Amino acid sequence: PDTKNGYTYEDCKATADWLLAQTDVRPKVGIVCGSGLGGLAEMLKDQVAFNYKDIPNFPQSTVHGHAGRLVFGTLKGRPCVCMQGRFHLYEGYSIQKITLPIRIFKLLGVETVMLTNAAGGLNQDFKVGDIMIIKDHLNMPGFAGNNPLSGPNDERFGVRFPCMSDAYDRELQQMAMDVGQELGYGDFLKEGVYCVLGGPSFETVAESRMLHKLGADAVGMSTAPEVIVARHCGMRVFALSLITNQVVMDYDSVEKANHEEVLQTGKERAEQLERLVSTMVTKIEHN
Numbered sequence: 001p002d003t004k005n006g007y008t009y010e011d012c013k014a015t016a017d018w019l020l021a022q023t024d025v026r027p028k029v030g031i032v033c034g035s036g037l038g039g040l041a042e043m044l045k046d047q048v049a050f051n052y053k054d055i056p057n058f059p060q061s062t063v064h065g066h067a068g069r070l071v072f073g074t075l076k077g078r079p080c081v082c083m084q085g086r087f088h089l090y091e092g093y094s095i096q097k098i099t100l101p102i103r104i105f106k107l108l109g110v111e112t113v114m115l116t117n118a119a120g121g122l123n124q125d126f127k128v129g130d131i132m133i134i135k136d137h138l139n140m141p142g143f144a145g146n147n148p149l150s151g152p153n154d155e156r157f158g159v160r161f162p163c164m165s166d167a168y169d170r171e172l173q174q175m176a177m178d179v180g181q182e183l184g185y186g187d188f189l190k191e192g193v194y195c196v197l198g199g200p201s202f203e204t205v206a207e208s209r210m211l212h213k214l215g216a217d218a219v220g221m222s223t224a225p226e227v228i229v230a231r232h233c234g235m236r237v238f239a240l241s242l243i244t245n246q247v248v249m250d251y252d253s254v255e256k257a258n259h260e261e262v263l264q265t266g267k268e269r270a271e272q273l274e275r276l277v278s279t280m281v282t283k284i285e286h287n
């Protein structure tokens with residue numbers, strides 16, 4: 001895979017301008033769909049879609065369950081752009097490459113980024129099928145120096161040392177709770193801290209116990225790097241995890257994490273998760 005790790009402002013601008021020349025949609029909301037959660041993209045009206053392989057500078061999705069299309073369109077009249085399939089560290093791409101689409105969002109005019117993912121539940125009160133509103137994250141690759149903002153900083157995107165204590169927009173979290181209640185999702189709508197690991201191997205029992213002790217409620221392999229890049233360039237962020245499996249926390253368990261389980265649960269709850277996000281899109285105010 002391509003591991004080019006520096007994309008200049010001009011690289012991003014070239015990609016954004018290439019896209020803007022081919023669609024009249026001027027999205028205010030950018031959505032990133034997680035594993036098995038790409039159905040949201042299908043809800044867009046008057047679609048203009050691009051395969052990742054046709055977009056200049058774009059990586060390609062290599063994971064089963066991820067389609068690999070950038071879809072422009074409207075959700076109940078609101079202009080949106082949606083990544084149907086995202087990029088992960090474990091695919092071998094640099095962290096700058098997996099977060100490139102977020103900067104493209106910014107240059108397309110996006111003001112609010114909404115992300116979804118499939119995650120394993122660490123919080124013992126969570127059940128498979130719960131939807132977790134992400135209120136904060138633990139960025140484990142960042143602890144090891146793998147941060148998407150490593151390298152020269154371009155002030156046209158943001159400051160050298162961006163604040164992350166307010167990464168997840170409080171108002172949007174509250175809106176999700178309210179909308180979720182209205183839709184009758186109260187029983188399975190939770191909130192918590194998302195922990196990202198590099199993957200692709202799932203956690204050992206010792207690792208899962210450690211993450212739980214550190215304050216993580218769910219664990220996955222995405223989202224936090226994208227959130228960092230989105231906050232760096234001043235976009236509002238909202239993110240949801242679908243709890244697709246309970247992480248194995250003891251040595252007696254006969255459960256084993258597997259990708260098929262992740263995709264199956266995704267299918268069952270996906271529609272409700274998609275309705276939550278699309279309803280929120282119609283309520284978000286933009287300048």
Ligand code: 6GU
Binds near residue numbers: 119247
């Ligand atoms: Cl159990 N772990 C990780 N790291 N990612 C996941 C997952 C588990 N379930 C879905 N995605």
